[in-house]
Amino acid sequence: MEPEISSAKRLKQIANSLFKQGMGYAVEQMDLKHHLTFHKRLQKDEFSKPLTSLPVRLRKVLEDLGGTFVKLGQMLSLRYDLLPKEYCDEFSKLQDDVKPMPFRFVKHIVESELGGSLNRIFKEFDEKPIASASIGQVHKAKLKTGEMVAVKVQRPGLYELFSADTKLLHSLAKILNRRYPEVKEYDLDNLINEFETYSKKELDYMLEARNIEIFHNNFKNDPHVSIPKVYWELTTKKIITMSYVTGVKISDVADFAKYRSNMKTTANNVFNAMLDQIFDYRVFHADPHPGNILLMENNKIAFLDFGIVGRITPDMVNEMEDILIGLLTMDIDAIVSAYQRMGISDDTIFDAKQFKEDLVEHFAEYYDASNSQINFASFFSNAFDMARKYKMKLPINFILLGKSIITLQGFGAKFVPDFNLTKYMQPRVEQMMKEKASPGHIFSSARKAALNAKDFVSSLPSDLNSFFKTWKEGQKLKLEVRKSDMDRAVMEVDRSSNRLVLGFIIGAIIVSNALIIHANVPPFIFGIPVLVYFGVFLIIWLGVLLTFSILKEGKYKSDNE
Numbered sequence: 001m002e003p004e005i006s007s008a009k010r011l012k013q014i015a016n017s018l019f020k021q022g023m024g025y026a027v028e029q030m031d032l033k034h035h036l037t038f039h040k041r042l043q044k045d046e047f048s049k050p051l052t053s054l055p056v057r058l059r060k061v062l063e064d065l066g067g068t069f070v071k072l073g074q075m076l077s078l079r080y081d082l083l084p085k086e087y088c089d090e091f092s093k094l095q096d097d098v099k100p101m102p103f104r105f106v107k108h109i110v111e112s113e114l115g116g117s118l119n120r121i122f123k124e125f126d127e128k129p130i131a132s133a134s135i136g137q138v139h140k141a142k143l144k145t146g147e148m149v150a151v152k153v154q155r156p157g158l159y160e161l162f163s164a165d166t167k168l169l170h171s172l173a174k175i176l177n178r179r180y181p182e183v184k185e186y187d188l189d190n191l192i193n194e195f196e197t198y199s200k201k202e203l204d205y206m207l208e209a210r211n212i213e214i215f216h217n218n219f220k221n222d223p224h225v226s227i228p229k230v231y232w233e234l235t236t237k238k239i240i241t242m243s244y245v246t247g248v249k250i251s252d253v254a255d256f257a258k259y260r261s262n263m264k265t266t267a268n269n270v271f272n273a274m275l276d277q278i279f280d281y282r283v284f285h286a287d288p289h290p291g292n293i294l295l296m297e298n299n300k301i302a303f304l305d306f307g308i309v310g311r312i313t314p315d316m317v318n319e320m321e322d323i324l325i326g327l328l329t330m331d332i333d334a335i336v337s338a339y340q341r342m343g344i345s346d347d348t349i350f351d352a353k354q355f356k357e358d359l360v361e362h363f364a365e366y367y368d369a370s371n372s373q374i375n376f377a378s379f380f381s382n383a384f385d386m387a388r389k390y391k392m393k394l395p396i397n398f399i400l401l402g403k404s405i406i407t408l409q410g411f412g413a414k415f416v417p418d419f420n421l422t423k424y425m426q427p428r429v430e431q432m433m434k435e436k437a438s439p440g441h442i443f444s445s446a447r448k449a450a451l452n453a454k455d456f457v458s459s460l461p462s463d464l465n466s467f468f469k470t471w472k473e474g475q476k477l478k479l480e481v482r483k484s485d486m487d488r489a490v491m492e493v494d495r496s497s498n499r500l501v502l503g504f505i506i507g508a509i510i511v512s513n514a515l516i517i518h519a520n521v522p523p524f525i526f527g528i529p530v531l532v533y534f535g536v537f538l539i540i541w542l543g544v545l546l547t548f549s550i551l552k553e554g555k556y557k558s559d560n561e
Contacts (some may be wrong), residue, residue, distance in 0.1 A: 007168045011035050017064040019046065019055040030172065055090035056063050062094060067134050068165035070094050071202070075195050078286070078308075078403050080384035081394040082186060092289075100132040106139065113236045121234070125151070135202060140244060148244040149231060152226035158203055166196045185391070202307050205240045211283075211306040212242060218281045224269040226302040245302045247294030250415075261299040267415045269301050271424045274408055278401065279428045286400040289407050290414070294324075310400030316342070320401070321432050325381050328429045332359050338465045342395060351390070358386055376425055377409030436512070505542060511537045 015035035018027045025044035026032055033041060040046070062073040076083060077091035091274055106129075118125050124142040131138040136154040143149055173188035201207055209230045216227040226245055234241035248259070250270075256263050270293060277284035285292070286308040294302040312320060319338040326334035336356050378400030387394050407420070412419035512535060523530050 006173070007164065008035075010165065010168055013065060014061075016040075017061045020064065021060050022046070023057055023061070030175050040299055055087045058087070059090045059094060062091070063434060066098065068162055068169075068199070069251065070134055071199060072169070072195055075198050076401060080381070080398055080402065080406075081387040081392065082191070084388070085381060085385070092462050098132055098134050100129045100137050101155055105128045105156060106137070109156060109238060110545075114234060135328060141241075143231075147239050149234075150228070150244045152205065152240040152242075154203070154205060154238040159200075162196075162199050162203070166192060166199070169195075204237050205235065206237050208306050209235050209240050209242075211309045212240070214281075215277075215285075215303065215306060218277070218283070219273070222273070222276075224300055225273045226296060226300060228302075245294060245296070245304075247296040247302055249291050250293050250295050250301075253295055256295070259295055259297050261295060261297065264302065264488035265299040266295055266410065267412060267419075269299055270411065271421070273301065273303075274404065275424060275428055278312065279432070280316075280402070284310050284312075284401070284404055286404055286470050288404055288411065290411060308400070310397050310404065312401070313395075313397055316395060320398070321436060323377075324425075324429045325378065325433055325436070328426065328433075332356055335359060339392070342398070355386065355390060358389075375409075375438040376421055377406045380405055401516050479526075509539050509542075 011032060012035045015027050015032040018024070018032070019036055021038055024043070027036065027045045033047070059073065062069045073091040073094045077088050077094070080088050083091075106127075110121075110125075111117055116119055121144075122141045123144050123146070126140045129137040129139050130150070132337050133302060134155070135158065136152050139153065141149050141151050141152045162484070167532075169192045170189060173192060176183045208497055209232070212228055216229055219225040219227050228242035231241040232241075250266070253259070256266065274284065274288055285303055285306065287305070288303070292304050293305060296302055319342045322334050322338040326332065326338065331355070336352060336359065339355070340352065384402060385400075386392070409419075409421050412421060525533065
């Protein structure tokens with residue numbers, strides 16, 4: 001069905017942009033040919049040209065269309081799990097620089113949002129913006145109290161524009177699904193829904209302001225990193241007022257000495273700040289390219305643009321740790337297991353054996369290699385390739401983590417000779433290994449497992465009741481379950497789950513002992529870490545309890561038969 005008439009102008013722009021980039025074949029296949037001028041429709045050869053250099057052509061189309069489509073391309077540049085690397089790399093080049101809006105619009109928005117005249121709120125307010133993008137633009141200003149600030153002002157009418165464009169994208173997705181069956185595997189409608197959610201968040205400046213405040217609090221005592229301070233009394237959903245940071249984008253620095261800095265030290269500060277975000281604070285800048293980082297003076301850096309932020313969520317911590325440790329120790333089994341536990345694959349079609357073989361093939365070059373030769377960025381790039389191959393659905397924060405590490409690798413390769421990100425990551429991962437082997441972590445994991453088992457057993461009767469009720473209603477069957485039988489079943493499950501928890505704890509202690517020995521955690525007795533002796537004692541003690549439980553139940557059953 002033809003999209004509503006209000007979209008006709010936008011469809012005409014899309015058709016002409018595709019045609020301009022030599023994609024006449026796509027125009028015809030998407031039923032957009034009638035939106036071209038008569039002269040263009042007569043150029044039959046343009047509708048049969050083979051589509052070469054498609055990533056570059058699509059990036060230029062998105063740039064031509066601007067606004068919503070540039071933002072869509074920028075979001076897609078993060079989705080290495082969905083699109084081939086060459087598309088993501090090309091879309092990451094999309095520029096969001098647009099013509100500034102007239103100052104009268106800026107003045108009206110600021111005054112209506114803050115409830116007062118510009119002269120009453122600010123001592124000075126520069127009419128010329130220092131940056132302008134499709135979502136908003138930034139002006140330098142001075143408060144009545146004398147502080148210099150940057151005021152980010154959102155363009156008017158964006159919500160309506162984005163809503164109209166996303167409806168149009170859904171209409172185009174239907175056409176693409178109909179014309180190109182192979183496109184269905186990308187689930188375009190769901191992708192557009194994700195983009196709509198992403199866009200709505202970006203249009204709420206309060207969310208970005210909260211991100212800025214989190215980073216400001218995390219780095220306020222760091223002498224090498226500066227994060228702007230948010231002025232909440234002058235911040236709304238359409239305006240952010242933050243402290244002004246003086247500096248130049250690292251991508252624009254021609255002479256580091258001019259800023260009393262040097263390239264290597266500045267790069268070290270960038271890498272360490274990013275790894276602090278990932279490993280210590282668990283909240284990280286998801287797009288740390290040189291254009292988003294300012295060089296101030298004396299190698300001090302400042303991060304810009306907190307619209308896209310990744311988080312290491314609690315349910316992702318263990319899997320991320322196991323993947324990074326598995327990569328450092330070349331434990332392929334641990335990596336495969338972590339992938340499956342993240343729930344990112346369909347167990348009915350996921351071939352774990354083949355996946356493991358692919359991992360081994362991808363990382364065979366690292367076997368017997370020194371840690372300095374391991375390439376974390378290459379791992380994530382390969383992981384995204386395999387996600388597409390095995391139709392995995394990766395958690396968005398894992399994608400953002402991989403994107404950040406890949407971007408850091410590119411940053412280092414550009415600014416630091418013989419750069420290797422592993423040199424920076426290895427101490428962090430080794431510290432992670434020691435923490436996982438600590439008694440506190442082991443007992444915490446065991447306690448969590450025991451609580452999960454307790455919750456399972458406690459909820460089992462009601463879950464079974466719901467199951468049987470549903471089955472009865474759906475299949476029209478009459479089921480009779482004696483309470484005594486149910487009680488006996490619950491007791492059996494209770495005993496089994498208790499043994500299972502003991503087994504898990506014993507297994508965790510054995511693994512922890514191995515990690516402690518590998519990490520050489522002091523102090524030592526006869527060359528063996530003291531914690532290992534403690535672990536062996538616990539294994540023996542818990543093993544005796546487990547054996548006694550099994551023998552006791554066997555005697556109980558024989559006495560009652």
